[in-house]
Amino acid sequence: MNMISSERIVYVDGHYGPESQGKVSIFDRGYLFADAIYEVTCIIGGKLVDFDGHMVRLVRSLKELDMPMPMSPQELLAIHRKLIADNNVDEGLIYMQISRGNADRDFNFPSKDTRPVIVMFTQARPVLESPLAKRGLKVITLPDIRWGRRDIKTVQLLYPSMAKNAAYEAGADDAWLVQDGFVTEASSANAYIVTVDGRIVTRGLSSDILHGITRAAVIGFAQEAGYVLKERPFTVAEALEAKEAFITSATSFVMSVLSVDGQMIGDGKIGPVSSRLREIYIDKAVGARI
Template identity: 60%
Template sequence: MSRTVYVNGEYLPEEQATVSIFDRGFLFADGVYEVTSVIGGKLLDFDGHAARLERSLNELEMPNPISRDDLLAVHRELVSANGIEDGLVYLQITRGAADRDFAYPEDPTPTIVLFTQAKPGLADNPKAQTGMKVISIEDQRWGRRDIKTVQLLYPSMGKMMAKAAGADDAWMTEEGHVTEGTSNNAYIVKDGTIITRHLGTEILHGITRAAVLRFAKEAQMKVEERAFTLDEAKEADEAFITSASTFVMPVVEIDGTALGDGTPGPVARRLREIYLDESRKTAV
């Protein structure tokens, strides 16, 4: 069944939705995006995603074509129009269409696109019961990973490398230290302490990451934000990832090395439970 999507101020059937072949998102990956989860027909952590969107646009000196209130209204309309109970809302803003030139166009008119994906049972992913297996790969992305851009080719390659290896995902490493997963933030747990890389330009400032660390501290869990090595990860008691689409997902194996007893650990399980409970309370 055709979805209703949003393109530059219009709600359209997906078959009628188009953007210019001169759009800089297509020509240069000159664009940013956000993904907001929907559970029970409500948006999780919308304000966090909206704030990060504004930061990404500012970092790229790209004008914002829509107010936060209007953006929320579009999200809600798409969720309603497409009957999304559990799923995702994708948003993408590019610098817009202009004749091909590396230099930014003067006074650009940004392109804005939103669409939904239905994901029935999103919060009941069976992988949460068994855990994920990851492989390690060299981090070969550009240096500004803190900006949520549409430059996703290498993460796509990483996911394909993981698939070819019989794993679920890949953790990227730089000088022996884990940066993040292909589309998620990475964590290990050792002697009850949650360890995750500190914020910087090397990783995305995850909205789910921020919420999970806040909930962890409120639950009196010890948290260290620092770089950790791949060797540390393989010797950890447990591990997990966070993202808007997976929430808190246990990792049970890294490069063929089982963590703990090879099953989801208690910290990851508890944090997933807390995150889902608390996020539902504040969903809009």
């Protein structure tokens, strides 16, 4: 009797197959040097949220690292859709990583004709009804000691992983990273506060933070809804005095932060601003999925 495999179908370097057979070379520069970029796109109802925005950032990241675009956005979209269909994913995420390719180990970049390697896989998980979104987050603060080009979405994620693990060990959900006394962002999300007079504050775009696709959408939706928003750095002390705090990312949408370093933000409950922005994002961004 034939048994139906429970393995996911993944895409590796031009081929679809079961995850147990999805392998890359030991000479892949993503493995050797973290010489690779990635994007993660949310799946709702079997469709992709803000795919075009992710493609714009993908092109920018590749250009900043002098890596060629391996195929057109339309071709990448077709692979995304096939993986969603093959894995029957109704809600979850799809990850795409593009490395510079395979070459003998050398700090110098390989020749320009080195072919990039693309890897994609899905993760089925609840997004709309996320338990963390219903509960709210506890965060700790840690020094931001990442490299200086955080605006490029590379796979250099060891320190963010260490930071998130440190948060878990401290009984929190995530870490806010601090540089020169100011919050940069969370381990894998952009950070915000809502001041006592109702202003939304978040750090402006620079090489210090990732240019979040969800960040851009939420800022636009907030301004359309009449919220006053200020793009500037804020300190941990300001966060502790704020009425609300929250994060945004493609995997979390908008999530409220209830405490920082064990100190309650506002009344320690999910606030009306973050709650409303999550509703607006789900209504507009999710409604426009492809």
